[in-house]
Amino acid sequence: MFEALTLQLGYNAVLVTLGSTALGVAAGAVGAFLYLRKRALVSDAISHATLPGLALAFLVMVGFGGDGRFLPGLMLGSALSAWAGLYAVSWITRKTRLPEDAAIGAVLSVFFGFGIVLLTVIQTMQSGRQAGLEGFLLGSTAGMLRSDALVIAAGGAIVLGATILLRRPMLMTAFDEGYAQVQGLNTARIDMALMVLVLAVTVVGLKIVGLILIVAMLIIPAVAARFWTENASRVAQLAALFGGMSGYIGAALSATAPDLPTGPIIVLVSFTLFALSLLLAPSRGVLASALRHRQLQHEVHLRQGLLALAHGQPVYESLTQRMLRSRGLMRADGVPTDKGRNAAAQALLDENRWQALRRIETLSSLAVRDDGLTRIGDVLTPDQVKLLDARLSPQGAA
Amino acid sequence: MGYEFVALSLPPIVIGMLAAMACALPGNFLLLRRQSLIGDAISHVVLPGIVVAFLITGVISTIPMMFGAAAAALVAVVLIEAIRRLGKVEPGAAMGVVFTAMFAGGVLLLEQSDTSGVHLDVEHALYGNLESLIWLDAVGWSSLADPAALSGLPPELLRMALALLVVAGLTWLFWRPLKLSTFDEGFARSVGLPTGLIGLGIVVMAALAAVAAFDAVGSIIVIAMFICPPAAARLMTNRLESQIGWSMVFACLSAIIGYVLAGYGPMWIGAAASVSAAGMIATVSGLILAITALFAPHRRA
Amino acid sequence: MTAVELATDNGQMVSENLTGSPLALRGVTVSYGSEPVVFSVDMTIEAGTMTAIIGPNGAGKSTLLKAALGIIKPLAGRVTTWGGSLDSQRARIAYVPQRASIDWDFPTQVRDVVMMGLFRELGLLRRVRAKHHAKVMECLTRVGMQDFADRQIGQLSGGQQQRVFLARALAQEADLYLLDEPFAGVDAATEAAIITVLKELRNEGKTVVAVHHDLSTVEDYFDRVFLINRRRMGEGSVEAAFTQDALHATYGGRLGDGLIARAG
Numbered sequence: 013m014f015e016a017l018t019l020q021l022g023y024n025a026v027l028v029t030l031g032s033t034a035l036g037v038a039a040g041a042v043g044a045f046l047y048l049r050k051r052a053l054v055s056d057a058i059s060h061a062t063l064p065g066l067a068l069a070f071l072v073m074v075g076f077g078g079d080g081r082f083l084p085g086l087m088l089g090s091a092l093s094a095w096a097g098l099y100a101v102s103w104i105t106r107k108t109r110l111p112e113d114a115a116i117g118a119v120l121s122v123f124f125g126f127g128i129v130l131l132t133v134i135q136t137m138q139s140g141r142q143a144g145l146e147g148f149l150l151g152s153t154a155g156m157l158r159s160d161a162l163v164i165a166a167g168g169a170i171v172l173g174a175t176i177l178l179r180r181p182m183l184m185t186a187f188d189e190g191y192a193q194v195q196g197l198n199t200a201r202i203d204m205a206l207m208v209l210v211l212a213v214t215v216v217g218l219k220i221v222g223l224i225l226i227v228a229m230l231i232i233p234a235v236a237a238r239f240w241t242e243n244a245s246r247v248a249q250l251a252a253l254f255g256g257m258s259g260y261i262g263a264a265l266s267a268t269a270p271d272l273p274t275g276p277i278i279v280l281v282s283f284t285l286f287a288l289s290l291l292l293a294p295s296r297g298v299l300a301s302a303l304r305h306r307q308l309q310h311e312v313h314l315r316q317g318l319l320a321l322a323h324g325q326p327v328y329e330s331l332t333q334r335m336l337r338s339r340g341l342m343r344a345d346g347v348p349t350d351k352g353r354n355a356a357a358q359a360l361l362d363e364n365r366w367q368a369l370r371r372i373e374t375l376s377s378l379a380v381r382d383d384g385l386t387r388i389g390d391v392l393t394p395d396q397v398k399l400l401d402a403r404l405s406p407q408g409a410a
Numbered sequence: 411m412g413y414e415f416v417a418l419s420l421p422p423i424v425i426g427m428l429a430a431m432a433c434a435l436p437g438n439f440l441l442l443r444r445q446s447l448i449g450d451a452i453s454h455v456v457l458p459g460i461v462v463a464f465l466i467t468g469v470i471s472t473i474p475m476m477f478g479a480a481a482a483a484l485v486a487v488v489l490i491e492a493i494r495r496l497g498k499v500e501p502g503a504a505m506g507v508v509f510t511a512m513f514a515g516g517v518l519l520l521e522q523s524d525t526s527g528v529h530l531d532v533e534h535a536l537y538g539n540l541e542s543l544i545w546l547d548a549v550g551w552s553s554l555a556d557p558a559a560l561s562g563l564p565p566e567l568l569r570m571a572l573a574l575l576v577v578a579g580l581t582w583l584f585w586r587p588l589k590l591s592t593f594d595e596g597f598a599r600s601v602g603l604p605t606g607l608i609g610l611g612i613v614v615m616a617a618l619a620a621v622a623a624f625d626a627v628g629s630i631i632v633i634a635m636f637i638c639p640p641a642a643a644r645l646m647t648n649r650l651e652s653q654i655g656w657s658m659v660f661a662c663l664s665a666i667i668g669y670v671l672a673g674y675g676p677m678w679i680g681a682a683a684s685v686s687a688a689g690m691i692a693t694v695s696g697l698i699l700a701i702t703a704l705f706a707p708h709r710r711a
Numbered sequence: 712m713t714a715v716e717l718a719t720d721n722g723q724m725v726s727e728n729l730t731g732s733p734l735a736l737r738g739v740t741v742s743y744g745s746e747p748v749v750f751s752v753d754m755t756i757e758a759g760t761m762t763a764i765i766g767p768n769g770a771g772k773s774t775l776l777k778a779a780l781g782i783i784k785p786l787a788g789r790v791t792t793w794g795g796s797l798d799s800q801r802a803r804i805a806y807v808p809q810r811a812s813i814d815w816d817f818p819t820q821v822r823d824v825v826m827m828g829l830f831r832e833l834g835l836l837r838r839v840r841a842k843h844h845a846k847v848m849e850c851l852t853r854v855g856m857q858d859f860a861d862r863q864i865g866q867l868s869g870g871q872q873q874r875v876f877l878a879r880a881l882a883q884e885a886d887l888y889l890l891d892e893p894f895a896g897v898d899a900a901t902e903a904a905i906i907t908v909l910k911e912l913r914n915e916g917k918t919v920v921a922v923h924h925d926l927s928t929v930e931d932y933f934d935r936v937f938l939i940n941r942r943r944m945g946e947g948s949v950e951a952a953f954t955q956d957a958l959h960a961t962y963g964g965r966l967g968d969g970l971i972a973r974a975g
Contacts, residue, residue: 053447053502108703109711109816110441113502114641117446118699121634125692128537128630129672129685136683149536150517224454225517228510235503271521279514286507290497298496304745312740312787316751320738328737328789370944370960379963383941384740384750442817586835590827593817597879599782600806600889601830602798648863650818711816711865 025267027161028153032220032259032278034168035213036229040255041175042209043230044237044248048186049206053116054101055230058207059214059223060120061097062090063127066148066218067134081144083160087167087215090148090223094211097123151222151275153266160219167216171209178205179248187244220263221275228279229255236286239293258282310335311385315359317341321348322360362388365400372403417548419673421564422540426631426665426691428570429623432577433635434661436616438654441640442592447502448487448613449636451509452620453629455479455486457535458516459621465523472565476621483617486512487610538628540669540687543567566626573622577615581654588612589650627688634692635661642699645706664695730794733758733803733887733918734779739788741771741778747786749774752943756887756920757935761913763923766939767962772922773809773891775939780806780889792887802831805885807876809892815865821875822860825850828882850878855904870901877905888912890921894928906932929953 046052069089070080078085097119104115131145144152184192185202192199210230217226237250262278291298309331317332318341327333327346336342341352348356365388370379381391388397433449440446456479463478464470486508493504547553547562554560581588591598591605598605620632643656668691673684703709729735734756741749749771756762764772777783779790781797792800805828825847826839833839851857854874864872873893880888888909894902909919913934923929929936929949936953938944938961945957 047503050500050502052500052506056447056450056506104703108645108709110641110644110703111444111446113444114441114446114637117450117633117637118641118696120450121630121637121692122696122699125630125634125689125696128689129693132684132686132689133676136685225510225514227506228514231503231506232510235497235499235507238499239497273517273521276514276518276521279510280518283507283511283514286511290493296498301496308742308745308747309786312742312747312750316738316740316787319751329787332787367960370963371956376959376963379940383746385747442814583835586830586833589819589823590830593819593824594808594813594827596777596782596808596812597806597827600780600801600804600808601883602801603830644818648818648865649820650823653818 024156024158024161025263027158027165028156028220028274029260029263029267031161031165031168031216032263032274033256034165034172034259035217035220036233036259036262036278037252037256038168038172038175038209039213039217039226039229039259040233040237040251040253041179041248042171042206042213043232043255044234044251045182045186045206046210046230047234047238047251048244048247049203051112052231052234053113053227054098054207055210055214056227057097057101057116057120057123058094058211059226060127061094061100061123062214062218062223063093063124063148064130065089065091065093065096066145067127067130068093070134070145071130071137083157083163083219086148087163087218090218091211091215093123094214098207098211147222148218149222149224150273151218151220151225153220153263153274156219164216164219167212171212171216174212175209178202178209179245182206183245183248221278225275225279228282229258232279232282232286233258236282236289239289239296242295254282254285258285308385314339315385318352318356318359319363321352322356364404365397368400368403372400375400412550413548416551416553417545419669420548421545421567422543422687423666423669425543425564425567425570425626426540426669426687427662428567428574429619429627429631430635430639430661430665430691430695431658432570432574432619433616433623433632434639434657435574435577435581435654436612436619437636438640438643438650438657439588439592439612440616440636441644442650443609443612445501445613446637446641447505448490449616449620450633451486451490451505452483452613452617453624453632453636454509455482455512455516456621456624456629458482458512458519460535461516461519461523465519472569472625475625479621479624480617482512483621484614487613487617491610534628535624536629537686537688538624538626538631540627541673541684543626569622570626573619577619580611580615584608584611627691631688631691634695635664638692638695638699639664642695642702642706645702645709648708660695660698664691664698668692668694728794729755729791731758732756732791733793734889734920735791735794736775736779737789737791739775739778739790740786741774741783742786748941749778749785749939750942751788752939754779754937754943754946756918758918759913759916760934761909761919761921761932762935762937763921763929763933764937764939765923765926765929765961766944770940770961772939776889776891776920776922780804803886805880805883805888807873807880807888807890807893810869810872810876810895815867815872817864819864820860821851821856821862821864821867822847824864824875825878825882828879831883846882847878850881851875853881854878854908868898870897873897874901874904877908881908885917887918888920890919892922892924895924926958 046055066086066089069086073082073085074080100119101115104110105112134145181197181202184195184197185199189199213230214226217229221229233251233254236254237247240250241247258278258281262281263274266272266274266277294300313332314335317327317336320327327336336352337344340349341355342348366382369375375396378391437449440448459479459482460475463474467474489508490504493499493507494501543564543566545563547559587603587608591603591608595605616636623632639657639660642660643653646656647653669687671694672687672690676684732755736752736754739749739752740747752775764775766772778785790797792804829843848857848860851860854877856871856874856878859867859871864875867875893905913919933949935948937946938957940961944961945952
């Protein structure tokens with residue numbers, strides 16, 4: 013394993029590992045832009061739509077007497093049919109009342125179905141020279157030709173380079189389409205460029221991870237990255253990092269044993285990163301937000317309980333009662349303790365100050381900060397609080 | 411000719427029709443709820459489901475595999491919902507994460523386990539084996555009235571018929587809540603309907619249809635039938651009731667025309683062998699959608 | 712008589728008698744994320760009145776309505792309808808959601824939408840009979856939409872869609888009508904038609920509560936107001952509670968003085 017991770021395997025394996033790392037970085041970054049544009053599953057349509065083109069390219073190359081497995085030819089064919097699929101998705105969405113998700117589903121299933129028809133044609137056509145096109149469904153790096161490995165490494169590098177070049181306009185479009193247009197960007201063309209990059213990632217990745225799983229390389233790193241930051245360009249950088257890590261670790265691991273297929277390993281590494289992000293990310297992560305929700309609920313109940321005590325109203329809810337009792341603010345029979353009386357008076361004073369604040373011209377803009385839990389002392393200076401109290405004292409509670 | 415058709419072509423055509431209708435029916439609701447791709451997700455996770463079932467039981471047998479697939483579909487649906495809600499991830503991306511990861515897990519398990527001696531592979535889960543579902547006991551059309559011969563029908567036929575019956579029965583029984591909560595969720599809740607449960611019910615119904623169908627016809631038809639017939643039907647009418655009717659017609663047409671084209675089409679153009687029926691049925695459903703998208707009366711809003 | 716007056720001041724547990732109020736909220740707090748969007752709101756709707764819920768954008772008006780209907784679960788607080796639990800009284804409550812919350816491309820006819828208002832009566836499988844069809848047409852006639860019964864809902868104008876929603880609520884034959892911005896984006900004729908129907912309902916002794924935006928029409932349309940800006944900012948008859956001071960406190964500096972002058 014150490015050998016694998018430090019690239020001390022065969023020349024081909026090193027090329028494939030470098031290629032899938034570059035591909036992972038590019039796919040992560042491109043996928044981030046796709047995700048930020050809320051079009052993640054368009055990549056699913058694109059990848060499935062490569063199959064008929066792959067098969068047709070094979071048929072054409074054999075028809076001209078060549079080797080049907082010539083990788084660049086297959087890549088060209090798959091790119092053309094993926095483009096047709098993409099066009100079909102946008103045509104259906106524009107020209108009919110059907111929503112985009114239905115268009116994506118229709119295109120991916122129909123193109124894929126037609127691709128399978130063509131695959132069965134190829135299988136029966138020449139039993140002697142098995143095309144091995146099924147390898148493109150799930151990817152296969154076993155027995156890969158050196159030229160293929162070179163094509164993949166170069167392809168990964170080119171896509172990565174193009175993504176880096178286009179990152180600024182894509183970022184602006186994803187962040188705020190209207191603003192980008194005002195800045196003179198042709199957002200339609202940038203979206204088109206984004207689709208071309210998605211397509212390129214797909215085509216380059218076909219041989220390694222296969223057309224069913226290439227979607228994962230585009231989507232998962234982006235979704236994982238989104239948990240860690242609210243900043244769009246950080247999302248893209250992190251997604252590229254996650255994608256690169258998955259590509260590198262996945263390809264290197266799978267080179268160590270014959271029964272570790274590259275595509276699934278890459279996807280599972282990527283999913284692990286996602287699962288960790290989902291759970292552990294500091295602000296958007298599940299754990300953090302569950303804790304925050306609980307905290308908020310407790311604060312709300314405590315505060316409302318105190319206000320009820322201050323108003324002499326009964327406390328109905330059992331959580332509120334628990335909160336008050338456990339903090340020694342209320343006795344078991346519902347009567348407030350001295351400490352509870354003080355805290356309640358304090359809470360009421362805070363309430364009244366907030367009410368008074370709304371009626372003071374110079375301070376009323378701060379009323380948006382009043383969410384029931386924020387203490388007025390956190391918003392106002394002591395002098396301003398004094399000003400409020402001056403208003404409060406003559407007529408008492410507002 | 412009669413014998414050959416009844417024994418070799420009739421059962422696959424009927425099974426194809428039943429499967430197409432069982433998937434298209436819940437597909438109508440998925441379409442209107444903007445959840446069409448959940449069918450895509452479900453059909454991808456069938457593979458890990460059957461692999462796990464095989465690893466546990468050690469045999470290739472239909473019932474455990476269907477349980478495995480159903481369990482995987484449920485796990486996927488729950489995971490998608492959890493990621494969507496807890497992680498505030500948009501539904502499409504949540505689906506993409508879950509089904510690709512589960513599919514990858516399935517492929518890896520398949521490679522790791524020793525399945526060399528048994529017929530369990532990815533292609534099978536994708537294309538199914540519609541062509542092999544033949545009726546050896548048939549001697550001709552008269553066999554349709556012969557109880558002994560009928561008992562020799564492929565079990566997939568009964569299973570698919572049962573699945574369709576269950577899906578259709580549930581749709582009929584819960585028609586009003588289904589329609590109401592799909593159209594106006596807020597109002598549905600205000601009259602006391604459990605909209606979350608109804609939404610889950612639709613997905614479970616879809617999973618049931620998908621699981622019953624995949625073994626006979628393969629995942630690819632399942633995805634196509636969830637989406638294409640309902641989508642084409644939506645363009646034909648502005649009434650939900652008629653939309654369901656049209657979707658059933660389109661599902662049957664896809665199955666019949668697709669099967670015939672796959673089985674006899676190559677012969678007509680002089681080729682010897684047939685092509686994948688599953689693939690051809692999906693292709694025909696796409697052609698029907700294309701035709702409705704160009705000419706149907708209500709193709710635009 | 713409001714709840715606060717009912718409560719005793721010695722801190723004893725008393726349960727209020729709210730059977731006279733079709734809808735009462737006590738200490739309702741709702742949060743979608745890290746802070747409350749509605750905080751500790753008490754609201755007491757009086758039977759046989761028309762109440763406007765008013766407040767600035769994002770003040771939690773629709774959220775409050777949804778919490779009142781159990782559509783969203785509050786973080787704290789409780790809702791009673793006629794003193795009882797919401798679920799026991801659902802049949803007496805009609806709801807008109809915001810028009811924008813619906814996919815109007817849904818394949819259904821005006822007639823079908825109004826029929827949905829009969830859901831509680833029809834249940835899962837009860838046959839639709841002549842009297843149900845007659846009821847649907849009666850409700851459509853009441854909002855002036857009888858000629859559109861067989862139209863697909865997407866072909867209607869915004870005002871017509873809103874009237875169809877009102878007809879569906881009428882079909883529910885409820886005692887309490889909750890409407891979320893019924894006048895948003897509708898034409899003047901529709902607005903007049905809707906307010907006529909709502910006033911008729913009130914005169915029949917029903918209770919109407921509407922989230923409302925246009926301060927200039929509050930006095931013409933409603934008897935009572937409930938002011939909200941995350942908190943309850945005031946509640947009572949239009950004369951008593953719809954005051955310049957209360958509006959100032961509710962809207963802060965965001966409201967033009969012209970409107971306040973008119974309201975005051």
